[in-house]
Amino acid sequence: MEFNGLLNTSLDLNAEPLRYPDERSALVDELKRVNAENKRLTEMLTVVSENYNELQMEYNKIKNPGLDNTAASNKRKAVINGSASESSSSDEESCKKLREEHIKAKISRVYVRTQASDTSLIIKDGYQWRKYGQKVTRDNPCPRAYFKCSYAPTCPVKKKVQRSVEDRSVLVATYDGEHNHPHTSKLEMTSDSNSSVILGLVPCSTSLGLSGPSITLDLTKQKTSYNSSSKVSTPEFRKCLVEQMASTLTKDPNFKSALAAAISGNFLQQTER
DNA sequence: CGGCTTTGACCTGCGC
């Protein structure tokens, strides 16, 4: 649990200009509400952060008296990397390792609500995937499906899809890496008549990269998805959408941690100024 | 016939 990340929050709002005044005011209200919640979370974060530091210090005293905890936790990896660098340490290999680690670090998680009767593990996210495995894991009786981007090996992105253990109607997709090509088909995302998949897609991903944690709200996807529906312009629909997004985001532990890191990073930047 | 899914076997990393 680290809160010292750099602020790296991106809101992709470049899809289309807002056309309706009521839409603008609704978004302003939502922004105010989020700001208030942000403030509340900041206060919570301060308390949690203090408690965490105290506990960490206590733990270090008990576990490793006189030993640095970071060194202790990284002991295994340090030994492995050390032996590798001693045996055949070249610049190329180290660069390659860094690149691999960088790719590995770009992990994001997306929650997708589906119909309870829908037993497939397919998420229509605009990319084309090739399933290469399925496994039942210990912590979840629902099988986990493994997908590779169909552009592999050119595109190294992989994803794992598994039903949430708490809510079987929710698919948890873990994306590993970043696509080096555009969406294969945006039509696939928009023209599907079974819009429950798209409706449940929370366009938020949290990731912990080398440059710090990031939160990405991809509202373009959401917009294109909803444009296909005739219900799009109704206030009830928008309200439902906002509530669903907010509820899913607050349930996401990754989002909370990334938000906490982003807030703390922002504070650090402000105090530095 | 080509592409995709399924599924059992195999590989690898990690904890004990």
Next chain:
DNA sequence: GCGCAGGTCAAAGCCG
């Protein structure tokens, strides 16, 4: 070193 669990491979089958 061993066992376990997660991840990957690859052959077989299915489908358009």
